[in-house]
Amino acid sequence: MAVTQAQSLAGCPDKCGDVDIPYPFGVGVQPGTSRNCFLDQSFNLTCDNATSTLYFEKHPVSNISLQQSQMDISMLISKGCYNRTGKFHDLYTKGFTISSTQNKFLSIGCDALGIIRFNKNFTHYSGCVALCDTDKPPPKDMIDKTCSGTGCCHVDIPAGMNNISFYAASVDNHTNVWRFNNCSAAFVARNDWFSFSLDYLQNFPIDRAPLVVDWTVSNVTCQTAANSSNEEDFACKSNTDCVDSSDGVGYTCTCKSGFQGNPYHPSGCHDVDECSRPNNCSMPNQCRNFNGTYQCSCPSGYKGDGYTNGRGCTLDAPQSNQQLLILIIALGISVALLVVITLISTLYWSHKRRILKQLKERNFEQNGGYMLLQQLSQHQGYSDKTKIFTEVELNDATNNFDQSRIIGHGGQGTVYKGILPDNTLVAIKKSKVEGNSRQIKDFINEVFVLSQINHRNVVKLLGCCLETDVPLLVYEFVDNGTLLKHIDPSKNELSFTWETRLRIAAETAEAISYLHSSASIPIIHRDIKSTNILLDHNLKAKVSDFGASRLIPLDETHVTTMVQGTFGYLDPEYLHIGQLNDKSDVYSFGVVLIELLTGNKAIEFRWPEHVNLAMHFVSSMRENQFWEILDKRILEQKNAKQLKEVALLAMRCVRVKGDERPTMKEVAKELEGLIAMDKHPWMKNEDLMLEESEYLLGHLPNLDGAIIGAGTLACYDCMLKEIASEIADGR
Structure with missing residues (x-):
């Protein structure tokens, strides 16, 4: 290591x-x-x-340096010029010593006297003198790079010195005149650092010199x-x-x-692991590391000590033939075992693939594959619209359905975020309970219904997978969550504007109207709610979750079914008599409109006198508390007329009797009209709106019983009392 x-x-x-x-x-x-x-x-x-x-x-x-127990430092150089002596420079090494083998004391100049003192009280002296001819400098080729006394001198540092002090002085006090030099310098330097040059007599440019200190402990x-x-x-x-x-x-x-x-x-x-670095073993793989050392050896069939500087390793001839025979026998056994293992593996994988194929076929049947094919065989173009995914493709897309990929829980299953090989984001819904015939039927129903739909405000079905334990649906990925998440104050304090809410309501109404009126076979969603309305990155509405939907033949006005839906959005008439028609979706959409107006959820337990949001809204309207129940985040003077109109529309949608509710086509048309009036002020008619606005704000206690009369409320209450017994199969 x-x-x-x-x-x-x-x-x-x-x-x-x-x-x-x-x-x-x-x-x-x-x-x-x-x-x-x-x-x-x-x-x-x-x-x-x-x-x-x-x-x-x-x-x-x-x-x-730890290995040499030395420290490199630098000291100032003492310089004296003319008749001035250089400054004293001291070094106190706190118990360490000035290296006597690595340093020397030098003096530079033509009238230079370098003095160095040692030890604590500086009782030991040493030094040297450097002189020159007064008339001219010495020849360059004679003294350059040497320090022999002419222009430069040096002395050794005594051993064991831990304190020094040195300075530069003059022999003749600079009384003689040198045209080329009138200064001197003295310093302690590392042996290999200084190289004398004649130029230094003209000008000595160095201020500090490096030296070496020997250090010890204690x-x-x-x-x-x-x-x-x-x-x-x-x-x-x-x-x-x-x-x-x-x-x-x-x-x-x-x-x-x-x-x-x-x-x-x-x-x-x-x-040190000697075996992991170059060592003295003749065969590197025969090295064994020990604490502080290592050992070399020779493998079987070789002789010697294993060391390159010893006898090394050589082949032991008497044993080579025997080893060759053993090697041939071992090789034969290995080949035979390999053939047997390969054969067994081939048979095993063939059996496993056959079992897996049978399992996928059984899953396809249990997941309603044949039922789905039978229903779709009567409708052309399905194969062009929807892809059949394999289990491997969806496992790869969801990282084997990792928990971190869960983005929600629908009525019939858990929804995962997936990434296809072409980087397309998808939402994959996985059924909650394996082998639940009711959920399998809902699943097949959702595939069949969605295969008939092509609308910009309906979540697009991309494909399905039926060969897994539970069926899987693959949708386009809608990345901005549910409508409820954006209007619920407990989850989103800011929410979005009334204009955005009105547009989302209009888009949702237009999508439901398409299901009722424009699809090849009319479709009743049966579970319209704010959690089944998704928003994309542009806040565009997408209606989702068609597991409970039903196709209504053109020659029928309603069908009798087991009651299914979500409490708070459930049509009370459908709940009471079990007959499903398109007005059931109108009622549920009316509750969504009330959620958009009030910012409240369909079921709120803070209203002890009412069962759900629709009843609370109707009651508040009767008591002239319209402005009090509105969501404070959308209250603006410019929105007042639109808010009144949408409130009136919502009240018509949640009437108890289905015959008294508007159709979704009428609802969508009215919402689009409100948006158009807001965009084009010249389309507004104050006189036409005045009567209905006053009707909403000033005379609600006298509203027609067909809207929120006492008899209707009583009927509403009696129907809702039957919820506990009749919604057992709802969500």
Whole structure:
């Protein structure tokens, strides 16, 4: 496992600019603790975030090496000119030493005296003198790139020095006049850094010089530190060796052979997997890694020690023939087993495919496939309108009907969002209960009904799948949710404008009118409600969920069926006598109009005196509370007349007696007329509307009984009492 050597404590900065900060060095305090990011104050560094510069005391740091236990810093150069002595420059290394093998002290100039002092009280001195001829500079080819005393001199740094101070001075106090040089410089620099040039006597442009500091831990030996009663006093962690300093005091730590990492870090050094990198094994696959080492070996049939610098691995001749025979026998057995396994697999998959085919055929029959084909055989063009999807296609489209793809629950099943291979978005409805004959019949009915419909405001059926456990329908994807979601204040505080609501009502009415009057065979939806009216991205209405719909032959005005529908939208006359006709959809649509006007849901339990929204609306109208029950989000002065007209229309739609309700064609025409009047003000006739508006707002208590009279309400109440017993099969 490779471990970065420049490893800091958890949460501590591991870099400052481009310089790595390995522990035991550190900056600041470990986050969330009171522990320093460094081992002790000797290793405390500072990072100037503004310049991304790392400092040891006041000196910039350019590199820290764990392997060499060295740190590269830079110091200012002391310069003296004319009769002025250069400034003193000090370096206090806090227990570390100035490397005697990596640095030297230099002085530059023609009257240059470089002085360096050592140790805490600067009691030890050293230095050198650099001189030149006063008349002219020395020949360039004689002194360039050398530092032998002419123009440049140097001395070694004594071992074990941890504090230094140096400055540049003059031998003759610059009393002689040099035309080419009257300044001197003194500095400590890394051995391989400085190369003298004669140009430096004219001008010395350098301000800082790099030098190397040797660092160690503590001021005791390895043995003393290891024997300490406090384990924290010993800096060398697991899988490390301790090395006493040869230049000064203290000790350093290194990783043992076969280990790598930061030997000072609390996690210690980690094993190197030699088998995963170039090693000494003659056969790489015969390498075994151990903690701190590895071992090479030879495979069976070979002899030797496995090491490239040893005897390696060579073929053992006496065993080769025997191994060849064993190999041939093993190969023969393997081929025979492979043939047997292939044969068994082929038979298994053939059997499985046959069973799967039989299962799909059985599902097709149970899902009403033959019933559907029988009904559709009498209608041409079905195959051009609707595609038969395979189970694989719909599984891929819905990610195997993943729960995250569910977008709703319809009356007959769960609806999933799907993506076909051509990136077409679709809605796929899956029946809720497997093998439920009633739901299968509703499913087949929905396919058959939708195959007869081609209208812009009706959700388009793209196809179906009958070979699965439960039948599947594939529709166009309508992406903006249900009408109820947009008008219910608990789900949408903003909702949309009255103009949009009126347009949606007109589009829905036109679609239902088409079903009643323009389809090849009249269709009664039987479950018109705000959750079955979907909106696309342009808020265009789409009528959906035809599982409960019925086809009405042209020579019949009504059919007698088991009562089916949604409570709150259910026609009370249909509920009472069980006879279904197109006026049942008119009643349900009237409830949707009331929802659009009031913003309330069809069933609200906050009206204890009324069963549903239609009764509450009628009662409120009788009590002249029309404006109070309207949705406050659509109340505008300019909408008043339209609101009155739509309220009157809604009341006519929810009359108890079906014969007294308008047809959907009349409803659609009246709504389109209201929209046209709003678009074309010259079409409005104030006199024609005045009587009906006053009739709605001022004289509701005297409304004709056929509309909301006491007798009608009483009849309404008596019919609704039978809901508990007669709607058992509704939704």
